[in-house]
Amino acid sequence: MRLLITRPLPDAVVQAARARFDVVLRDSTAPLTEAELRASLRDFDLVLPTLGDLYTAAVFADVPAPRARLLANFGVGYNHIDATAARAAGIAVTNTPGAVTDATADIALTLILMTARRAGEGERLVRSGGWQGWHPAQMLGLHVSGKRLGLIGMGRIGQAIARRCHYGFGMEVVFHNRSALDPGLPATQVPLAQAMAADVVVVAVPGGPATRHLINTEALALMQPHAILINIARGDVVDEAALIAALQQGRLAGAGLDVYEFEPRVPKALTDLENVTLLPHLGTAALEVRTAMGLMALDNLLAYAEGKPLPNAVP
Template sequence: MRLLITRPLPDAVMQAARARFEVTARTNTLPLDDAELRAALRDHDLVLPTLGDRFSAQVFADVPQPRARLLANFGVGYNHIDAVAARAAGVAVTNTPGAVTDATADLALTLLLMTARRAGEGERLVRSGQWQGWHPTQMLGTHVFGKRLGIIGMGRIGKAIAWRCHYGFGMEVRFYNRSPVVHPGLLADQVETLAAAMNNDFVVIAVPGGAETRHLIDAAALAAMPRHGILINIARGDVVDEAALIAALQTGQIAGAGLDVYEHEPHVPEALRALDNVTLLPHLGTAALEVRTAMGLMALDNLIACAEGRPLPNPVA
């Protein structure tokens, strides 16, 4: 069966894929363009896409009888794929849950600590050659241990963040989730409103992307944060109204933010880049070799199951 891999993947994944399929592997690290999206459905039996490969309803409409049987997404988030349109066209969609949990939770803590302790700002100061040495009031940040944390979304990643923050940093954890969450042993309290979860020293966003969560964190949600509050986003960029966030940061409505994702990625507004109270990372959430390899092998498990006519391990559509 012909498999298209849309972006370079770790060597172990590529070797395993070539051992099982006739592989076409793009060397381009940018997302598929409009023509490539349609050719992917038309010319291949299976496709391994990832973030930014926008298989929209229009793409499926333009290829009404696709050859492709499965889009085995490399990543847990699949809001770049119209799963409803895929299902209607007879194309299954899978993702890679579980493999990304710990790496993404670790990255949330990285951003939280960097922003609280002004690590990005300090690193830039040292590199600039303008650091004049230690003094008692230099770059005073915010203490993390024992503070209150609000988590928006208590799925696998939210729970992993809560565990790290409570047991590692003695934080009081509150969370907002659309449905009740039962997790014995996790000392976290579910609150009934988004505003209650936002009203904490630190807030981490860990909800899935998609139409239901787009701009969930808007001006009203940001207004519920205390002025010393720090917002962390490791979910999807468009969960946050970026313009509202910039305004809140510029006016001192909130103290800072740590971002790994952006609303119009990879574009990051100049107004955001100009702010010293923001830590900006280039979507590093799962950027560890072991994790990316595990993600690729999980996607490959779905592809092999499809080829062999077995139930898909991780179906989303």
């Protein structure tokens, strides 16, 4: 079966794929173009796409009799793929849950600590040569230990963040989730307004139409002026313009972002703000994690090729 891998992946993943499939490995790190998206459905039996490869309803409509039968997404988030349109075209979609959980939770903690303690601002001060030495009132930030954490979303990643914050920093955990659940750790499920009123708010919901701009002007208005917002979910879950306005007006103390609404474009208004930590989507950027993600995507491809149930079919 002919397989298109849309971006460079760790060598172990590519070699494992080549052992089983006729692989075409695209060497560009940019998302598929409009023409490439359509060609992938026409010319390949299987596709291993990832974030930014925009398989919209229009793409599927332009290829009414696709050769492709499976999009084995590299990543847990698949809001770049219209899964409903894919199913209507007879194409299955899978993702890679589980493999990304701990690495993404670690990045959330990185952003919490960097933003609360103004680490990015401090590093820029040292690098610029502007630091004039320690003094008692220098760059005072938010002490994280013992504070209240508000989680928006309590799936695998949310639970991993909650464990780190509660057991590592003694934080009280409250969370907002669309369905009732027992996370198996000390945490209280609350309405959105109560979660947004925490000292540290972390967005950890899936992307997609249901959560687009969930964190909007009204939600941000519920935050306390000393609080910080962290987003490790999908960029468009947060209304970026509303967040910029809230930060510029001092309605919250800071933000830590690993994802952006129009990624990879980051507004100058964000980069100009000193109280914002900005990372280049590092959530799963560890070799062993990216390898595990690739091998999980390959498991889905192999299952399809062997006529077995897909391990990680998306609903």
